[in-house]
Amino acid sequence: MDRRQILKVAGFAATGGLTGLTGCSSSSAGGDGNTDSGETGNTNSSSNGETNTILMITEGSEYYFDPIGLFVESGETITFENDSGGHSATAYQEGTGSASVTRIPDGAEAWDSGVLSQPNATFEYTFETAGTYDYFCTPHKSLGMVGRVVVNEPGGPAEGSMPQDGDVPESQTIVDQRTVSYSDFSD
Numbered sequence: 499m500d501r502r503q504i505l506k507v508a509g510f511a512a513t514g515g516l517t518g519l520t521g522c523s524s525s526s527a528g529g530d531g532n533t534d535s536g537e538t539g540n541t542n543s544s545s546n547g548e549t550n551t552i553l554m555i556t557e558g559s560e561y562y563f564d565p566i567g568l569f570v571e572s573g574e575t576i577t578f579e580n581d582s583g584g585h586s587a588t589a590y591q592e593g594t595g596s597a598s599v600t601r602i603p604d605g606a607e608a609w610d611s612g613v614l615s616q617p618n619a620t621f622e623y624t625f626e627t628a629g630t631y632d633y634f635c636t637p638h639k640s641l642g643m644v645g646r647v648v649v650n651e652p653g654g655p656a657e658g659s660m661p662q663d664g665d666v667p668e669s670q671t672i673v674d675q676r677t678v679s680y681s682d683f684s685d
């Protein structure tokens with residue numbers, strides 16, 4: 499408990515420091531203060547114009563991934579970062595986590611981060627196979643905490659329907675917009 503408190507304070511201080519240096523820079527994620535990847539920062543190359551980070555958020559009684567839709571190109575890595583609460587990022591592949599259906603492309607490797615409960619804990623996955631990937635959070639699957647990644651172009655078993663547990667953006671919208679924030683999508 500004490501340790502968590504210290505970590506939170508340290509994270510807050512780091513964020514404050516950064517904000518002070520950069521003024522009003524536009525961080526759409528809002529104060530995640532991610533300075534943990536060494537001197538060079540986050541070097542994941544990104545084709546969507548943003549860092550390839552998806553936050554896992556608890557906000558009151560809402561549980562969501564943000565952005566909820568993200569486009570990447572084959573070979574890019576996405577970092578799932580725990581913002582608040584406890585969450586997993588788990589691919590819909592029958593037999594993985596609590597998935598009973600497969601909604602990732604044929605030949606793609608499923609991932610399951612396990613539950614991340616520490617603030618700013620991260621899990622990385624590199625997307626190789628083109629197509630549409632739906633994923634969910636194990637603890638909040640039944641509450642609709644789901645997301646979608648499109649790699650290169652839409653395709654595979656996720657196309658043509660929404661996950662049973664909740665809605666995600668249409669793949670073409672993700673391709674067009676590169677990143678679809680949760681707030682835009684849930685409006």
Ligand SMILES: [Cu+2]
Binds near residue numbers: 554586636638
């Ligand atoms: Cu969750």
